[in-house]
Amino acid sequence: MNSLAGTLDAELLTETAQEAPATLDAFLAQVERRAFRVAEFNLRQREDAMDAVQDAMLRLVKHYRDKPAGEWAPLFWGILRRRIVDLQRRRKVRSIVVGWLGGGRDDEGDELPSWEPADHGPGPQDRVQDAQAWGDLSAALHELPRRQREAFMLRMLEGLDVAETAQAMGCSEGSVKTHLSRAMQRLREQLEDWR
Amino acid sequence: MNTPYKSGPDKSRPENMPNKRLEQRARELYHEAARRIDPATAGRLRAVRREALASMQHVHRPHQLARWLVPSGACAVIALAALLVWPSAPHPTAMSPTTAAAGNNGSETDNALPPDPEQADPNLYQNLDFYGWLAANDSQPRTH
Numbered sequence: 467m468n469s470l471a472g473t474l475d476a477e478l479l480t481e482t483a484q485e486a487p488a489t490l491d492a493f494l495a496q497v498e499r500r501a502f503r504v505a506e507f508n509l510r511q512r513e514d515a516m517d518a519v520q521d522a523m524l525r526l527v528k529h530y531r532d533k534p535a536g537e538w539a540p541l542f543w544g545i546l547r548r549r550i551v552d553l554q555r556r557r558k559v560r561s562i563v564v565g566w567l568g569g570g571r572d573d574e575g576d577e578l579p580s581w582e583p584a585d586h587g588p589g590p591q592d593r594v595q596d597a598q599a600w601g602d603l604s605a606a607l608h609e610l611p612r613r614q615r616e617a618f619m620l621r622m623l624e625g626l627d628v629a630e631t632a633q634a635m636g637c638s639e640g641s642v643k644t645h646l647s648r649a650m651q652r653l654r655e656q657l658e659d660w661r
Numbered sequence: 662m663n664t665p666y667k668s669g670p671d672k673s674r675p676e677n678m679p680n681k682r683l684e685q686r687a688r689e690l691y692h693e694a695a696r697r698i699d700p701a702t703a704g705r706l707r708a709v710r711r712e713a714l715a716s717m718q719h720v721h722r723p724h725q726l727a728r729w730l731v732p733s734g735a736c737a738v739i740a741l742a743a744l745l746v747w748p749s750a751p752h753p754t755a756m757s758p759t760t761a762a763a764g765n766n767g768s769e770t771d772n773a774l775p776p777d778p779e780q781a782d783p784n785l786y787q788n789l790d791f792y793g794w795l796a797a798n799d800s801q802p803r804t805h
Contacts, residue, residue, distance in 0.1 A: 491714055498706045499695040516705060523713035531717060533681060600690045622684050623691040650680060 493538050494523055501546055504619055507604060508550045518553060522546040540635040543620055544634035551612075606656040610649055613637075617645035618653070 487493040498519065522545040526660035530541050607615050613635070620631045621642065632639045698706070 491710070494710045494713065495707075496712055499703065500691070500701065501699050502698065502706055503691065503695050512702070516702075516709065519706065519707040520713070523710060525715060527713045527717050599686070600694060603687055603690055618687075623688055625688070646785075650683070653683060653687075654680070 488535060490527060490531055493551060497542060500624065505546060505550055509553055514553050518546060519548040521549050540626060540630040540633040543624065543626065547616060602657060606653050609656065614645045614649035617642050618649040619621060621646055
């Protein structure tokens, strides 16, 4: 587990390590696109993703604007993570209710796919230059358990340190390392071609 | 904000290389995806940010109002309570009989209510029959 921690070199970290913005506006401008990508990736629906980002911004401004600028990142990502989980749960409940009401089967009695909101916008793969690679990564990440995926996205993609990731995930630093180690193990197996 | 690991990685170890490549590639794709957000979505994100920051102004205003309104309201309540409890203060709801009597017209009051025994002359009550006779004769016209 600790060997995983050792694999991150300072060069990689400083790539995403940026000085804490002085103003809330600058901070939100810095993270808004990545936040949208994270929300979109997890929710697989653009409108829900936009709602989640908006809610995270509003809550950060309303409740934590007076906090030191260095604390905004873990607070913001923590709020966004909880909002995403809320929306996923709500969607699941809606899906169950639709199933109870008989909407889960078609006329011939075959089971319909669980309820998902329609997404008419282009998917992330269409907008990313290296669509195939992003698609492979997305598919591999979706295979991970939620906590492992969160640890990987916050720690590896967003570049939060272990303590900040733990704060955003609402767990201990040891748990972050465990989730991250397992996530890396599974991703290595699934993304053999990247080696 | 981002603190590098204190235990530095051993780059020479071959088993660490795939991890590093994986991390680097994943992060590149993530940042590229964020950069390549379509203009319409980027515009909506900017609008969302402005809206969130504008809400900060609305949040400030009620706080400032509350800062003044709460003590003012408390002072008003205390003053009202003191006014009601104060012994010499007139009670607006419970009017005394004398106050009520004073509020009516004089002649009507004299006829309707008996004189107050505490304030009237005690001698008045000793010859009530005489005063009754006097009043009856006084109302008749004089013959002289």
